[in-house]
Amino acid sequence: MHRPPSRRPLRRRAALVAGLALAAAAVTAPAHAAPSVTDVALAAPATVEVGAEVTVTVTGTGALDLYAYDLAVSYDPDLVAFVAGSGTTPDGGFDDVSDDASGTVAVTHTRLGTSPGLEGDVTLATLTFTAVADGDAAFAVPAATLVGADAAQASLTDAASAVTTITAAATPTTPPTDVPTDVPTDGQSPDDGGTTAPGDDDASDSSSPSTGSGSSGWLASTGASIAWVVAAALLAVAAGVVVLLVRRRAVTSR
């Protein structure tokens, strides 16, 4: 059953979504019944460090009769990797989130049976990526198709975008300073002197966009720590690859 994974279908699908969007723009949608959202927004953290998670949410405001939708979230595969299985859509429906590992996550969601369409402000998708390299990582929703309970459709193009600046975490930008005043309490540092009470330094949380100076100071203070961070970053990349491989295996054995 094992066979090389093919990305072709996903590209095809992305192209299809875009094609539909163009086609729909030329077709007058039924005026009275088309599903709609007044606005689509994409939210992503302003900055994260390499190795951190990047949580991207796509929200629709003022949704009307939104029974199903299909949207593409584009990302920079050189800078971030999608965390397999991390995609979520509104509760109580069926969804399918698929990543082509080369820059597009396709999100499909539908309500079930004779259920009404979604109304109001809706989180259409929540996706988690891992930052793998520094740079400005652009996220966007190049295309979306909305389907109403009455099968009417509407399409959106270039619906939303955002940029997350990924910083090369742990790269010292200032000369080493004196004895650290703020030591992480996670026990992973070999020279954790226990000078700080546990739990009082949330800034060390890897998912935080904060780049507080205390952390830099600590990182800068020991070469060992720097090596650990670099190793962690490499590990994160490797983990991403492993996840992808695992996912592909899962797919091809389906």
Next chain:
Amino acid sequence: MTTTHRRAATGGLAALTVGGLVLGVTTAPVASGAPAAAAAPGPASASLLAPYWTELDLTGDDQVTTDDLALVSAALGATSADAAWDDVATADTDGDGTITVADLAAVSQRMVHDDGPFELVEASVLDMQAAMNAGVTTSVAITQEYLDRIAAYDTTLVDTGAGGRPLHSIITTSDVALHAAARADAVRAEQGMTSLLLGVPVALKDNYDTVDMATTGGCGCWDGNQTTTDATMVGGLRADGAVVLAKASLDEFAFGFASEFSSFQDAGTSTLVASPYMTSRTAGGSSGGTGAAIAANLAAVGFGTDTGGSIRVPSSYNQLVGVRPTIGLASRDGIIPLALSQDTGGPMARSVLDAAVALDAVVGVDPADPVTSTQQGKVPASYTQYLDADALAGTRIGYVPSMIGNNATTRRLWEQTRATLEQLGATVVEVTPPTTWSPVLPNGFASVLSEGSGSTNEFKHDLDEYVANHLSPEVAARSLAGIVESGRYVPSRRSTYVSRDAITEETYQAWAGPEGSHTKVLAEGKVLVTAMLDDADLDALVYPSANPYGTIGTNLRLSPNSGLPAVSVPIGQAVEADATITGAGVNLEFLGRDFEEGPLLGLAYALEQATHARTSPVLYGPLG
């Protein structure tokens, strides 16, 4: 035939990747985290075989589930140029040659699932299942709401207008219905929707034996008749997970069309059942309590019995779908008889779908009612498979002009319905019935219609059999004579009971014995009416079941006197210009060949879907 296709599709999908074509690379699709209470497991075989609900199935289980959605989503982007297209072409609902999210949505809409607000009033069995599958409500909640409605409405004077009366449609409510409902909810949590009746509360005419409620037949003389067994039909309902909610009132011993009963009342008193549309009017009979209760949304589905019109009259007066099945389709064992030559039990419901689902639960061969052996090989997997909105297309529907009658409302609704039938693709054919036939039916069709009810000569005989086999030993009145002696019956019935008690075995045999006159008329009646259908190449014969709160000639006798099945369906209401009884309902009856309940339900469904003629009684809306 379609099943074969579906199985092929399933096999094909396993091979979707053959030829280097991968229709979709996906992570495992899942139904996303519904609330814990909501996520019922994938439905078991639920027997909703109406084409609308099965035609988009891809996995070969005759229903759309998240498994089907997973296949469609995996194929998103596939086009008709792909080698594996045939395997998913069914899902291309908009026929654009590409599987898109619109197709996914269209397939999803065929799931029995609805997380929107649930309103019990006028809810169909399907509405209830969809809401229960989505976790929006439960059988316990539905059962409690019906019990609350019965408590609030049934004996309350809701209609404060002139002549207004309480419905008095229920004799007994079950003390254990909520337990049954909880069991049904547990089954759904573990196994999904095992049946379309799972957790659905039903009301039974109080002549069906039930182990959890006394079966009085509407007579105070039998208040203590707590049987130790269920009627066979009731067993079928329970086996399908239905909740037996209540026993409905009836005309005492199912005699007449008034629905007057004496159960649990003092000697010398009785009560009439009212129609929820006009409580000054009778609900009809003899299954009047079932008719009033189902019309007023006091239960999901009801059952009545029909010997000479007792399902169809209250169905017509209360804007319900009523099914009088072929003799032999559903066992009468454990039902208090009136005349076994013509007795039938059948559903009364607010929609054709509900009636079909209810009928599915009660068919079957029962050695205790030997005539049921005639159904062998003639019963479909589910009557729902006939429920196609296009079922009238290409059919031939016959009518006999003399059966339309002269009532202004009935005539107007017939003309309107005739046009609708034609719009839906049926050819409406005027039929001239035979005026001679045989020594048994000297006047042909007229002889069939003029044959009397079996109840006169059969009631005593058949009642004695019920007494011997089913009546609780606690009951003192163990014969017609004993009933008269008890003094506990509808007072005006005395002379009738006395005269029927005087029927001798010789009279019975000459009437209903193997060579009895009635036996012969019924047998030849079936042949004659079937020949009418065959000669004119008809799918069904139609005629009004009743006028506004009144019967029409001998129309009701055609089905019992031929033994052929009939489905009665609402076609509209009287309007002021008719100058009849404004607002009163009229039903049209479809009569067909032996064991053709399925095709008849299909014809009735097509008409119902085009007209949606039933209205809900405004006096009995949602509880505040």
